[in-house]
Amino acid sequence: MKKPVLAAGAVAAVAAPFAYLLWKYYPRPGPVGNYSVPEPAKAVDLRRYMGRWYEQYRYDASFEEGLEAVTADYSLNRDGTVRVVNRGRKGAPDGKLRKSVGKAKVEDKATNAKLKVSFFGPFFGNYWVLDHCDDYQWSIVGEPSGRYLWVLTRDAKPGAEMLNDLEARVRALGYNWALIHFTQH
Helix, strand or coil: CHHHHHHHHHHHHHHHHHHHHHHHHCCCCCCCCCCCCCCCCCCCCHHHHCEEEEEEEEECCHHHCCEEEEEEEEEECCCCCEEEEEEEEECCCCCCEEEEEEEEEECCCCCCCEEEEEEECCEEEEEEEEEECCCCCEEEEECCCCCCEEEEECCCCCCHHHHHHHHHHHHHCCCCHHHEEECCC
């Protein structure tokens, strides 16, 4: 009788930390904001896409909850993957810094517009560059479920004209603007 109890205890002791890590780092989906996410509009030049991006708008996600002043830094690795460093500040633009480092791999080599991104072990999520400016000053990123959306710019505080244009583009792609979080910088 004691052996099954000990075995169950040992399994629980091993499984509990793993379950906690999954709960903490594995994304929990939010509401669907677009039931028919379009395919990416155009090819992406990965070298031009690299560098710092400032998040202007997003759909809230568990892994970004409460973050402001969010940035994403992308750099090409020698093996063709992309190093991803996301930073954000808890609660306000001057809040405590949170950082996560991950990697992305290109899924669609013909366009480079569909990638898979991982911040936690073998778990990868979709990262689709749905649209971008020809000079790479802005980018709209989503994924096929319609639960995640990011609108990125090269400037932390772009002008009203660009932000209005981005709102119109997001709406034209079929996203529910009422679910948007406006990121403070």
